[in-house]
Amino acid sequence: MQTFRDLIAANKRNSILLVVIFVLFTTLVFLVIGLAILAYVIPDAIGTMDVVHAFVAGLVAFGIALLLAWLGYSSGDGMVLAVSGARAIQHRDDPELFNVVEEMAIAAGVPMPRVFLIDDTATNAFATGRDPKHAAVAITRGLRMKLTRDELQGVMAHEMAHIRNFDIRLMLLLAVLVGAIVMLADLFMRILWYGGGRSRRSRDDKGGGLIVVVLMIVAIILAIIAPILAQLIQLAVSRQREYLADASAVEFTRYPLGLANALRKIDADPEVLETANRGTAHLYIANPIKKFEARASSMFSSHPPIKDRIARLEALAR
Numbered sequence: 539m540q541t542f543r544d545l546i547a548a549n550k551r552n553s554i555l556l557v558v559i560f561v562l563f564t565t566l567v568f569l570v571i572g573l574a575i576l577a578y579v580i581p582d583a584i585g586t587m588d589v590v591h592a593f594v595a596g597l598v599a600f601g602i603a604l605l606l607a608w609l610g611y612s613s614g615d616g617m618v619l620a621v622s623g624a625r626a627i628q629h630r631d632d633p634e635l636f637n638v639v640e641e642m643a644i645a646a647g648v649p650m651p652r653v654f655l656i657d658d659t660a661t662n663a664f665a666t667g668r669d670p671k672h673a674a675v676a677i678t679r680g681l682r683m684k685l686t687r688d689e690l691q692g693v694m695a696h697e698m699a700h701i702r703n704f705d706i707r708l709m710l711l712l713a714v715l716v717g718a719i720v721m722l723a724d725l726f727m728r729i730l731w732y733g734g735g736r737s738r739r740s741r742d743d744k745g746g747g748l749i750v751v752v753l754m755i756v757a758i759i760l761a762i763i764a765p766i767l768a769q770l771i772q773l774a775v776s777r778q779r780e781y782l783a784d785a786s787a788v789e790f791t792r793y794p795l796g797l798a799n800a801l802r803k804i805d806a807d808p809e810v811l812e813t814a815n816r817g818t819a820h821l822y823i824a825n826p827i828k829k830f831e832a833r834a835s836s837m838f839s840s841h842p843p844i845k846d847r848i849a850r851l852e853a854l855a856r
Contacts, residue, residue: 553708556775560768561603564715567764569599571726574757578729603715610714611707615666615674618710618821622664623813624654624676631655635682638690639675645790646698651675655682660811661804664821665697666706673701678811684803692787692797696823699786705779709821712775716768717817723761730758776820777842784847788854798851805844 573595629636636653643650651667654676661681667673675697685693700706788794804824814826825841 553704556771557607557708557711560712560715560771561600561607563764563768564603564606564719565596565600567719567760568602568722569596570753570760571722571757572599574753575726575729577753603718606714606718607711610711611668614710614714615668615672615706618666618713618818619654619674619676621813621815621818622656622676623658624656624674627653627655632682634687635677635690638687638694642691642694642698642790645695646702646786648673648698648702651698651701655679656811656813658811658813660809660826661807662811662814662822662824662826663693663697664818664823665700666710666821667701668707668710669704670701673706675701680807680809681800681804684807685800688791688793688796689800689803691791692793692800693823695787695790696783696797698790699783700779703779703782703786705783708779709776712772713817713820716765716772719768720765720817723765726757726761772820780842780847781850784851785854788851794851794854798848798855801844801848801851805848 627635632653632655639653640650648670651665651670651673652675654674656662656676656678658678659680660678661684663675663677663681665673665675675694677693681693682690700709784797787797791797801824811822811826814822819825819827820841822841824844
């Protein structure tokens with residue numbers, strides 16, 4: 539039977555493999571779409587490109603993917619916290635919250651993370667950071683006001699699990715790489731949409747050739763499929779880690795109903811978290827964009843169904 543230590547070790551190995559695959563996938567997307575944009579702007583460029591130039595283009599695309607991964611690793615948490623409207627608070631601002639966070643950090647065996655408050659009446663929370671030594675937890679004012687101490691312990695234990703399991707690092711890297719793919723695909727489609735006839739005539743006049751046509755078709759297909767595929771992978775990874783974080787939270791608190799009751803309150807709250815978006819939704823303890831979650835099938839959801847999570851926790855309590 540696998541222990542939590544085995545699960546965490548497997549989680550780290552899978553995370554490294556997934557990031558490597560994602561970096562290579564990002565490289566492919568940047569290379570193909572980048573060359574397509576170049577062919578669209580300068581039709582002769584592709585026809586005169588030799589093996590050396592193609593190799594250099596591949597290295598540039600790989601370098602960009604690595605740079606994006608590094609930015610996600612080094613400063614992605616600051617971006618996420620800023621986008622989420624989270625502000626740092628001190629112990630004197632909320633002693634009970636800090637005490638609970640410290641208790642759960644000790645139970646999880648991780649350093650005390652920074653604590654942030656999101657000034658929104660919606661009910662949610664998330665953890666972020668590149669590793670346990672540089673982690674942060676954030677909770678909305680709405681959730682903080684509605685939870686009992688046991689429920690607050692359950693929520694913070696769940697977030698500590700993400701920190702201990704190194705989910706926070708993977709989610710940061712995936713958020714940055716997926717965001718980059720989406721933005722590049724959007725840029726390419728905008729160039730095609732607004733550049734239409736003039737560029738088409740230019741390619742015909744200068745003899746762009748079959749290579750350019752094939753490249754453009756592949757780039758268009760990739761621009762449509764790549765963002766969808768990247769987000770599906772991101773969502774599937776997020777769902778898998780939510781179940782493990784719930785189970786780890788029970789390990790820390792020894793009280794499954796604390797988290798179960800907190801999730802029940804979150805599920806009953808109809809409010810949409812205004813500062814959340816589809817790029818950061820996977821970080822939260824529950825999908826903050828409820829109008830999308832209600833219409834989404836399990837494949838397109840960033841989280842497992844809350845009712846399923848509650849049922850599993852209640853089963854552990856029994």
